[in-house]
Amino acid sequence: MKSQFLIQKRILYKSRIYLCFNHSVYNQFLCFSFHKILNFQLKIYLS
Numbered sequence: 191m192k193s194q195f196l197i198q199k200r201i202l203y204k205s206r207i208y209l210c211f212n213h214s215v216y217n218q219f220l221c222f223s224f225h226k227i228l229n230f231q232l233k234i235y236l237s
Contacts, residue, residue: 195233199229
């Protein structure tokens with residue numbers, strides 16, 4: 191389960207970078223905030 195989480199986190203992180211940098215600076219900020227929340231929920235869900 192732990193390794194599954196790490197893999198998912200890595201995928202999330204990669205997609206986050208990819209997605210966020212396609213946006214303007216303001217949207218990048220929103221995007222990263224959104225993914226932080228997503229990460230947090232994922233942690234809760236998988237813990």
